[in-house]
Amino acid sequence: MAGKPVCQNGQGAEPARQGRLGAWARAYGRLPLPADLNWLWTIGAILCAILVLMLLTGLTLTLVYTPDAGLAFGSVESIERRMPAGWLLRGMHMTGASFFMLALYVHLLRGLYYRSYLPPRRGVWLSGCALLVMVMVTAFAGYVLPWGQMSYWGADVAGKAVGAFPLAGGWLEGVFLGGDAPGTPTLHRMFALHFGLAFLIVGVVVGHIAHVHARGSSSPSARPAGATGVLPFHPYFTVRDMLAIVLVALAFVGVLCFWPELIVEPANYRPANPLHTPADIEPEWYFLPFYGMMQAVPFKLGGLLLSGGAVAVLFAVPWLDRAMDVPHSAPVVVRLGLTGLPVCSAVAVACAGLHHMQGVWMLVARLGMVGYYAYFLLYLPLAGRLWRGGRV
Amino acid sequence: MVRRCVAIGAGLLWAWSALAQPARGPAPAVRQHWSFTGALGHFDLTAVQRGYAVFVGSCASCHSLSQLHFSDFEGMGLQPAEVAALAATWQVPNGLDAEGRLRHRAARPDDALPSPYSGPEAALAANQGVVPPDLSRILQVYPGGPDRLYGLLVGYGPQPVRQIGHGFSNPYAIGHFTAMPPPLHGNEVKYADGTVPDVQAEARDVTTFLAWVSAPHLDQRRRLGVGAGLYLCFLAVLFAILNRRLWSDVRK
Numbered sequence: 001m002a003g004k005p006v007c008q009n010g011q012g013a014e015p016a017r018q019g020r021l022g023a024w025a026r027a028y029g030r031l032p033l034p035a036d037l038n039w040l041w042t043i044g045a046i047l048c049a050i051l052v053l054m055l056l057t058g059l060t061l062t063l064v065y066t067p068d069a070g071l072a073f074g075s076v077e078s079i080e081r082r083m084p085a086g087w088l089l090r091g092m093h094m095t096g097a098s099f100f101m102l103a104l105y106v107h108l109l110r111g112l113y114y115r116s117y118l119p120p121r122r123g124v125w126l127s128g129c130a131l132l133v134m135v136m137v138t139a140f141a142g143y144v145l146p147w148g149q150m151s152y153w154g155a156d157v158a159g160k161a162v163g164a165f166p167l168a169g170g171w172l173e174g175v176f177l178g179g180d181a182p183g184t185p186t187l188h189r190m191f192a193l194h195f196g197l198a199f200l201i202v203g204v205v206v207g208h209i210a211h212v213h214a215r216g217s218s219s220p221s222a223r224p225a226g227a228t229g230v231l232p233f234h235p236y237f238t239v240r241d242m243l244a245i246v247l248v249a250l251a252f253v254g255v256l257c258f259w260p261e262l263i264v265e266p267a268n269y270r271p272a273n274p275l276h277t278p279a280d281i282e283p284e285w286y287f288l289p290f291y292g293m294m295q296a297v298p299f300k301l302g303g304l305l306l307s308g309g310a311v312a313v314l315f316a317v318p319w320l321d322r323a324m325d326v327p328h329s330a331p332v333v334v335r336l337g338l339t340g341l342p343v344c345s346a347v348a349v350a351c352a353g354l355h356h357m358q359g360v361w362m363l364v365a366r367l368g369m370v371g372y373y374a375y376f377l378l379y380l381p382l383a384g385r386l387w388r389g390g391r392v
Numbered sequence: 393m394v395r396r397c398v399a400i401g402a403g404l405l406w407a408w409s410a411l412a413q414p415a416r417g418p419a420p421a422v423r424q425h426w427s428f429t430g431a432l433g434h435f436d437l438t439a440v441q442r443g444y445a446v447f448v449g450s451c452a453s454c455h456s457l458s459q460l461h462f463s464d465f466e467g468m469g470l471q472p473a474e475v476a477a478l479a480a481t482w483q484v485p486n487g488l489d490a491e492g493r494l495r496h497r498a499a500r501p502d503d504a505l506p507s508p509y510s511g512p513e514a515a516l517a518a519n520q521g522v523v524p525p526d527l528s529r530i531l532q533v534y535p536g537g538p539d540r541l542y543g544l545l546v547g548y549g550p551q552p553v554r555q556i557g558h559g560f561s562n563p564y565a566i567g568h569f570t571a572m573p574p575p576l577h578g579n580e581v582k583y584a585d586g587t588v589p590d591v592q593a594e595a596r597d598v599t600t601f602l603a604w605v606s607a608p609h610l611d612q613r614r615r616l617g618v619g620a621g622l623y624l625c626f627l628a629v630l631f632a633i634l635n636r637r638l639w640s641d642v643r644k
Contacts, residue, residue, distance in 0.1 A: 035642060077459040077528070080609075087609040088616070231642065239638055243631035250624045257617025258431040269529040 029234035034219035036228045037237070040110040041217070043103050044209075045241035046248050050100045051205065055198060057093040061086075065145065067191035069184040072147035073271040095256045097139055098263045099248070101286035104135060108314070113339045116218035117318040124215060127208045129315045134201050136287070136311070141194040143284060147187065148268030153281045155182040155190070164300035181274060282354060289346040289372075292353025296365035306369065313376045320376055323384025330387055338379060345371030419547075419563035421539035424596075428603055429538070432618075434611045435604050437469040442583055443601025444468065446594045449580040451527065454519065454572075456507040457605060459528035463501040467608045468601075475501050482506060522559075522571040531606035538599050540564055545595035548574040 064083050066075040079086040108128070111117055117125035140158065144151045159182065163173035178185025221228055231237070255262055263285075267278055283291050290307040297303035313320075330338070345368040352365035427436040444465070447457075462479035466472065482499040484506045489495050499506070509515040515523045534541060543564040552560045552574050559571040576598075578590045587593055604610075 074459065081459065081464055082461065087613065091613070235638055236642070239631065239635050243628065243635050246624055246628045246631055250621065250628060253617055253620045253624060257613050257620070260613075264532075266533050266535075269532045 028213065029232065029238075031213055031233040032230035033217050033233055033237055034221075034228045035231045036219055036221050037217065038220050039240075039244065040106070040114075040220075041237075042241050042244035043107040043110060044212075046245055047100065047103050047107060048205070048209075049245045049248075050096050050103060051202065053092060054096045054100065055202070057089045057096065058195075058198060060089050061093060062195065065191075067145065067184075067187040069147065069182075069187060069272070072145065072187055076146045091256050091260065095252060095260070095263060097142065098255075098284070098286070099252055100135065101139060101284075103248070104132060105286070108132065109339065109343065111218075112317070112342075113335065114218060114220055115222065115321065118218075118222075118321070119318070120215045121212075121218060122318045124208060124211045125318055126315060127204060127211060129311075131201060131204050131208060132314070133311060134197055134204065138194055138197040138201065139284070139286070141190040141197070144182075144190040145187065145194065146268060147272045148265075149270045149272060149276075149278050150265050150268040150281070150283075152182055152272030152274065153278055154283055155186055157281055159186075161294065161300065161304050164304050166301065182272075280356075285350070288350035288353040289368075292349035292351075292357075292365050293369050295353060295357040296349070296362060296369060310372060313373070317376065317380065320380040321383065322381050323387060330383070338375065341379070342372050342375040345369070345375070418536065418540065418566055418568075419543075421536055421543035421564060424539050424542055426538050426600070426603070428600070428610060432614060434614065435468075436600060438585070439597050439600040440468045440604045441470075441601075442581070442585075442587070443597035443599070443604075445581045445583075446576070446598040447527075447601055450575045450594070451598065453508055454524040455527045456509075456524075457505045457528050458507060458526050460505045460605065461501070462499055462503055462505065464608060468604060472501070479503065520571065524572070527602055527605065529606050531603045536564075538603050541602065542595050542599045544570070545576055545599065546591055 061079060064075055064079045064086065066072055076090070079090050081087075083089070111125060111128065140154070144155045155177070159173050159177045162176050163169045165172055176186070176189065177183075178189055219228055265284070282288070290310060293307035293310055294303035297306055348368035349365050349372070352361040352368065355361045357365065427433055427439070462475055462482070465475050465478060470478065479499040479501050482503075482505070483496040484499045484503050486495045486497040494510075509518065512523055531538060531541065536543075544562060547562045547564045549561055554560055554573070555569070558569040559565075560573060561568060562570045576591045576594045578594065580594060581589050583589055583593075607613075
């Protein structure tokens with residue numbers, strides 16, 4: 001009899017919770033969105049889908065993975081060779097990382113091009129930038145885990161870069177590596193970081209999406225919703241998102257099954273060897289622009305600050321853009337060209353990062369860096385004056 | 393203008409560096425036909441099994457396959473009983489006896505393949521200061537792919553001699569010298585299917601075997617790709633139709 005009230009409470013609460021959940025789902029389904037959203041607004045759904053895939057595959061991989069310098073490489077090999085469907089799970093996790101970063105960069109550029117960062121969506125932009133940083137840290141930590149040659153020497157380069165900070169550098173390097181050189185303590189740190197940040201990212205993504213829903217979506221024309229017309233999220237945008245997800249999944253399967261060499265770094269199939277430095281240490285493609293910037297500056301701290309600043313400057317974009325009251329004043333071709341400037345610059349720096357940093361490549365990297373920063377620190381603040389002046 | 397100059401300069405530098413390749417880089421390998429290359433290739437498992445025999449006869453005395461377990465050989469088309477019999481032909485270390493000497497026993501399917509040396513020092517001492525590389529992922533980490541590996545195996549001169557400080561002359565090795573003595577001479581193995589075991593046939597088979605070892609799930613991966621690709625194409629068409637019909641009533 002003592003249990004009865006509890007039981008009644010449970011029965012009473014269940015329909016109410018279901019009702020609330022249903023109402024919440026209906027509210028999200030009915031969410032009015034501008035009718036002129038284009039296909040670039042599907043990237044958010046694609047990112048969510050890849051994030052779910054990464055979480056599920058990651059959780060299964062942890063069942064076999066061992067974060068120990070002596071065992072990590074062998075445990076990854078046994079995932080690939082002996083764990084049931086292990087080759088598929090690891091393949092999806094590796095391909096997913098590259099696809100996630102690519103989609104994230106496209107998502108970011110879409111925001112930059114259509115100026116989605118303007119009020120009232122500053123908070124959305126800031127949480128997105130925070131997500132970018134968190135995803136980058138997670139991706140780096142994940143790349144260290146297989147403990148191949150590139151994992152080891154990547155951790156070594158990152159440790160030395162952190163150590164270049166004045167005053168606290170040596171201490172930070174010690175915290176990061178857990179010793180003088182990468183080893184078992186580093187792997188424990190990276191594993192905890194990779195695992196923990198994944199769930200933090202999910203939390204921030206939920207906040208990011210809730211914020212968009214509260215503030216309303218941006219749109220290509222940036223006109224008020226009354227002028228563009230609105231459509232409910234479901235079924236118009238859910239179906240379009242599903243189509244986009246299926247198309248990306250098609251490309252995903254292509255890379256995963258037929259062209260894995262596009263994303264796989266062969267050197268990482270050699271076990272980590274602290275006594276043998278590879279001829280070229282290079283990070284994954286999505287870090288190449290920042291790696292290139294780090295290399296293009298003759299002193300370490302400068303390189304570190306400039307490559308970190310390339311991400312940090314994104315946080316300041318809503319305040320750098322002074323043309324708040326001039327919606328999309330420039331012609332489309334000019335706007336495309338101008339958004340292309342930081343992209344081309346980043347690609348140029350990335351190409352330079354792939355090569356030995358001297359001579360022409362050094363020049364390319366430095367010019368790219370100037371182009372990248374010029375967009376954010378010169379064009380964005382002056383754009384309003386430029387286009388307002390042009391119109392008058 | 394500056395950018396164009398930079399682009400032209402970069403192009404010229406690239407062309408120059410391509411022409412001025414160091415003369416001692418490995419010779420370009422002759423293209424061979426392999427069953428497993430190309431987006432839809434698949435392993436010829438009989439060649440993989442013959443390659444295993446060549447590996448045991450010629451390579452296993454110096455090279456390890458440290459990441460493989462005997463049970464992995466089921467993937468090259470063997471039955472569990474055959475794998476157990478194959479494992480039993482290998483000896484693996486089995487702890488120390490009362491006098492501290494290393495004991496051995498016949499291997500079981502869940503054992504890893506044993507290394508030919510007790511440790512890296514022993515490998516160094518036995519091979520004039522060069523450790524023979526582990527072959528678990530050799531096709532993945534060795535630049536040039538199967539063509540170059542095949543070229544290296546058959547590329548020794550007619551009377552190879554070890555030159556002090558260099559090793560053996562071989563155009564496909566880095567610097568045109570390799571520390572590896574010619575591993576294949578022909579007739580190392582007897583092929584059950586009557587193939588003449590000359591150096592070329594053995595090199596082909598062992599290269600196929602090592603390619604399989606480096607990517608044992610390649611066939612499954614490609615099969616899955618075809619199936620999943622077709623399914624997703626079908627799904628994409630359905631969603632495209634649904635999306636088109638749904639949006640057809642929206643005024644542009």
